[in-house]
Amino acid sequence: MKALTAAEISKIVMNQERLFILDVRNEADYKDWKIEGKNITSLNKPYFELLDGVEEILPSLPADEKILVVCAKEGSSKFVAEMLEEAGVSEVSYLMGGMKSWSEYLQPVKVYEDENMKVLQFIRVGKGCLSYMVISGEEALVVDPSRFLSVYEQTAKEIGARITHIVDSHLHADHISGGRELAEKTKSEYFLMKSEGAVFDFNGLEDYQEIQFANVHLQVLAVKTPGHTPGSVSFFVNGQLLFSGDTIFVGGLGRPDLGGKVREWAEDLYHTVYNQVAEIADDVIVLPGHYASLDEEKNQSGYIGDTLGNIRSRNDMMNNKEITEFVELVVENAKTSTPPNFEEIVAINRGQLQVDGDKQQELEIGPNRCALHHSH
Template sequence: MVKEMNVQQMTEKVLNKEALFILDVRNESDFRDWKIEGENFSYLNVPYFELIDGVDAIVDRLPKDKDIVVVCAKGGSAAFVAEQLAEAGFDNVYTLAGGMQAWSEHLHQTKVYEDDQLKIYQFIRVGKGCLSYMVVSGNEALVVDPLRFVDVYEQAAKQEGVTITHIVDSHLHADHLSGGKELAERTGAAYYLMKSEGAVFDFEPLEQHDTIDFANVHLEVLAVKTPGHTPGSVSFFVNGKWLFSGDTIFVGGLGRPDLGGKVAEWAADLYDTVYEKVAAMADEVIVLPAHYANLDEEINAEGYVGDTLGRIRARNEMMQNKPKDEFIDLVIQSANTETPPNFEDIVAINRGLKTVDGETQRELEIGPNRCALHHTHA
């Protein structure tokens, strides 16, 4: 009998590093571009159209001693193939409910920190590599880089018994749609964004807010050129201990500054960020980025994506005494990677210049995150 695995169960298997066999029946190009990543996962990609008349050609390539999850774009094709496998004698077959569409949209909530002053939660969009946050203190909450699934943050605030009063976006995102504007409209919270990012709706310009304070939270806006891959990227420094770095600094790399056609100019800004502003911060500062490249490598023992600034510096050669001209040359060389799909449409929507329906939102976001410049180790 075919069983169903939901995206939360799949997430637990990823986080627990369990062994799993995935039969992906999407087209080969889609599979190569983007798949469910797991440290102990095995894969077979055979397009659905090759299995319409039966699965005999692949039964010898499938394990009898591991769970098999059949994956497709939305779930229907996988269910058809899984039924055939069950008829062929496999009793360890699952389908992924909702397919890659559901996988792309799932958020996993985990606790970063808690004391009597504040709590920090991280929301991991496992299928997309995006990270967002909620900082809770007193009766209020701040949301950092919210995704478009605003009900998740509303539910988290309800469970904490707090009101969302502040929402910040570290930059105008290029690979996913921000939930900042909608979440602000639904909660009445103040929504902060850099004016230089070009949004056309009402918001609080971060240029006019050096700090944001509520309850026991003191947030410093590092808004003097901390670019990641947009000119108005900022970082948020909370209570002198946590650096919400947006797409400027990742656990395993730096943000890519090439999406605006000014790679050399913005690479120089990125250098100034790393070697002037960030260099002055203590090694003990904990970096909480807006994206990650590889969950297996970047999630820590506490179950969240983040690391101390000292350890990030130690293993990232781009942050280790590079002359400015050499740094810029390396960024230019590294920046010729594939751009986020549909990033021009996504940026236009995030600016408020364009609106699309829910199905179009899903289609625009399909695929992996491509916001990291590189994944470097010393």
């Protein structure tokens, strides 16, 4: 019986290979968040219902597909996988580290390269979070880093670059930022909007129109791009790439309701979309902070992003809307469930609350819910 790692499952999902998953977590946890993909089929049967044997579910399992058993941390899935193997099921495996490991794995993908810079995207497949590294010469800048610092440190080391700049596009609500800690470890400059209310030392993005290093001009959009949070910013790099944070997604816009001021922030989002972003050329590549589905991987390179022109053409919220209609649509669409634990996560990212690693892991479990609207 094999143990598969989150990295191996990530490749299966991103390559759209067939896989059958037997998820033995509680029904509520399964309904809230599970491993999904184009050719992934799953069945939920809670572990406690299988303690007396797996015979009753055998007819529900495919005879000709690989079967992966998953649970929260690993132990239950390993036990069930062993029972399946004893019952004669071939090609059965379990997820090493359980759904916790799935939540934390980052898949690096190359987005772009020219004589001035190389850009990598880190896809947190189990969470829908995206972070980035821009390498130029011997320096590197990290955008919206997760708390798994070793991934960025190791990547920079392999490339022969030193992390010198770190930017957070906004105060994240669904995951814990690694920005401040990564800056301390690498002695880098850390940038965030002052209006996000962080209580530790950092460089306020209000004071910068541009951040320069090596051959990179990272333009902090001169008029900020609020909407998802009051201090959301987007970064325009060398006139070619737009790191859009949670303001614009491949399939939607950031939700502006998490601060309890949905109408005010929706108006900000409208002005961002119809004034600032409207001036950016169609061929600019948008690289967002999150994604809702791997269907948003719209290109041969395997990264998640698309040209601004394609995004505009698909997203009716970005076209010919009057402000009143736009705000009403936002209010209606924002009635989906909020990110779990978002108030605690925001407090941690603001520097007002400190928790240990186990608590951080617990707070982050689950899907991202930062998108407001997905176009079809």
